[in-house]
């Protein structure tokens with residue numbers, strides 16, 4: 382048997398862009414005309430990464446652990462939810478090897494904020510920043526992302542546990 386059990390996890394999230402909400406991605410508050418609508422702080426990047434690490438470790442998904450029907454998570458700080466998820470993942474013996482995510486946003490530009498997001502996420506996952514990669518991509522003006530009606534995020538995580 383291999384000395385390491387390796388698993389890949391995948392995550393996706395989408396939230397609507399609305400006026401009068403802050404735009405928070407990867408724990409970074411970005412100045413923008415609109416913010417993301419949600420029960421929590423609507424940090425779609427952290428939600429997708431949380432789903433990727435929970436998925437890779439076979440522990441379900443964010444909604445199972447932090448239901449949107451629970452008033453406890455109204456306005457919740459998604460960094461706290463990511464840290465709690467990471468503690469659970471670690472309890473089951475898993476460590477994160479790396480995380481890679483793409484923020485699908487017609488606007489704003491993500492690149493100027495990526496380093497701040499990486500620092501927050503690496504801190505919450507307890508890994509070196511070089512194991513976290515965050516990037517932005519427009520939708521070439523197509524569909525709901527292209528019309529700036531929302532922002533979506535896709536993420537993958539590789540996890541390892543002693544076999």
Ligand SMILES: Nc1ccn([C@@H]2O[C@H](COP(=O)(O)O)[C@@H](O)[C@H]2O)c(=O)n1
Nearest residue numbers: 486487488489490491492517518519520
């Ligand atoms: N919200 C975004 C979108 C894009 N970027 C950066 O621009 C590059 C080109 O994006 P296209 O969607 O036009 O191919 C992309 O590779 C990113 O570097 C961004 O930072 N934020």
Ligand SMILES: C[C@@]1(CO)OP(=O)(O)OP(=O)(O)OC[C@H]1O
Nearest residue numbers: 419420421428443444447449454
């Ligand atoms: C973390 C939660 C808690 O309400 O956040 P929401 O803002 O509802 O966001 P969503 O990504 O739709 O679902 C995850 C929820 O469990």
